[in-house]
Amino acid sequence: MNARFGETDFTLVEGDITHQDTDAIVNAANTRLMGGSGVDGAIHRAGGPVIMQECKAYIREHGSLPVGEAMMTTGGQLHARYVIHTVGPFWHGGEHGEPEKLASCYRNSLRLALDHGLKTVAFPSISTGVYRYPMDRAARIALGTIRDFCEEHSGLEEVRMVLFGEAALKVYEEALTAEKDRKG
Numbered sequence: 001m002n003a004r005f006g007e008t009d010f011t012l013v014e015g016d017i018t019h020q021d022t023d024a025i026v027n028a029a030n031t032r033l034m035g036g037s038g039v040d041g042a043i044h045r046a047g048g049p050v051i052m053q054e055c056k057a058y059i060r061e062h063g064s065l066p067v068g069e070a071m072m073t074t075g076g077q078l079h080a081r082y083v084i085h086t087v088g089p090f091w092h093g094g095e096h097g098e099p100e101k102l103a104s105c106y107r108n109s110l111r112l113a114l115d116h117g118l119k120t121v122a123f124p125s126i127s128t129g130v131y132r133y134p135m136d137r138a139a140r141i142a143l144g145t146i147r148d149f150c151e152e153h154s155g156l157e158e159v160r161m162v163l164f165g166e167a168a169l170k171v172y173e174e175a176l177t178a179e180k181d182r183k184g
């Protein structure tokens, strides 16, 4: 399913984030950038040790990456040249700033991509695995934030969301239909 947000093509696809051929893929990381399961584990496995080396160097220099922030490493052996690491919020019921923090993940990742002159970016559904953010709520935030950013900034050719499995894709497709109805 596709949409046009400002000058940017937006696409929803089912698949594996590590297989994407975009300039950058986004990692659903943790504040210590130490790797983990889910997307994080898959990216480090597929990209090789150079990504972890760069994450460790970043932590030594800057300390932990706060929730909602983003940093970038190279992509190692991935098709994507870069990995943007962002830390989603853990779901504590929605009254602890989770929506704002999740929106920051998408905004800061897109800003980083633009600042580095990248044209195409692929996101997974941040926070909806280990961090237990309800998928339908996360989808609304992801789509609304990406749309607002792309309508305010030119330079990105494609933003892709890569959903793991048919059920996740369906949730995002319904959210995209609602988003189109909301804003036209």
Ligand code: AR6
Pocket (backbone or CB within 6 Å): 015, 016, 017, 018, 028, 029, 030, 034, 035, 036, 037, 038, 039, 040, 041, 042, 088, 124, 125, 126, 127, 128, 129, 130, 131, 132, 133, 162, 163, 164, 168
């Ligand atoms: N490609 C695309 N999506 C995937 C893939 C994949 N290869 N694998 C899982 N997903 P998660 P989080 C989906 O847990 O919730 C890690 O341990 C998955 O079905 O990867 O932000 C980190 O180190 C889910 O919908 O990220 C952190 O500690 C979504 O990607 C913590 O987990 C996100 O699931 C971050 O948790």
